[in-house]
Amino acid sequence: HELLEETWRKFINKAPLINKNFELIFMRAFEDKFSHSLARRMKADSFLLKGIIKNRLKKFLTEEKKRDVLRVICLEEKFKSVVNIDGLSLNFIAKVDRIDELRNGNLVILDYKTGNLNLTPVNADKLQEMDFSRESIKEKIKSFQLPLYYHIVQQYFPDKELSAQLYS
Numbered sequence: 001h002e003l004l005e006e007t008w009r010k011f012i013n014k015a016p017l018i019n020k021n022f023e024l025i026f027m028r029a030f031e032d033k034f035s036h037s038l039a040r041r042m043k044a045d046s047f048l049l050k051g052i053i054k055n056r057l058k059k060f061l062t063e064e065k066k067r068d069v070l071r072v073i074c075l076e077e078k079f080k081s082v083v084n085i086d087g088l089s090l091n092f093i094a095k096v097d098r099i100d101e102l103r104n105g106n107l108v109i110l111d112y113k114t115g116n117l118n119l120t121p122v123n124a125d126k127l128q129e130m131d132f133s134r135e136s137i138k139e140k141i142k143s144f145q146l147p148l149y150y151h152i153v154q155q156y157f158p159d160k161e162l163s164a165q166l167y168s
Contacts (some may be wrong), residue, residue, distance in 0.1 A: 011072040018065050049058055073099040081152040094152045109164040110151050
């Protein structure tokens with residue numbers, strides 16, 4: 001998260017330009033962060049993890065080049081809202097990893113995931129048929145984080161089409 005926030009910050013209110021120069025800056029920042037944190041803790045085993053992360057980050061940049069982003073709206077931004085559930089008002093603060101505005105005017109909430117988590121809900125048809133027990137919701141929905149982000153961010157941008165994506 002920190003690496004992405006620091007390197008993407010220059011794209012706030014601009015389209016990300018992921019060229020060779022940016023890739024060099026991005027990978028240098030990764031090398032620096034890795035050597036100052038994980039490499040010190042892991043010692044000799046760190047070279048394997050470093051190779052895996054480096055490969056994943058290169059794939060990340062390749063995918064980012066394909067996206068049709070007009071501008072990055074925010075990074076690691078806090079959005080506050082009161083959510084009413086069954087007559088109970090709950091205060092939420094959602095710290096959203098990133099919001100992009102696409103060239104078609106739609107907004108996309110991006111939630112970075114660093115683990116190999118399967119947080120994708122089952123398809124919509126199955127959700128409509130499910131039993132609304134705690135166990136069923138946990139099995140089918142898996143994570144309320146992204147739907148909650150969607151709900152809260154939608155209040156800040158009511159006139160925009162909004163979608164949300166997990167970015168592994």
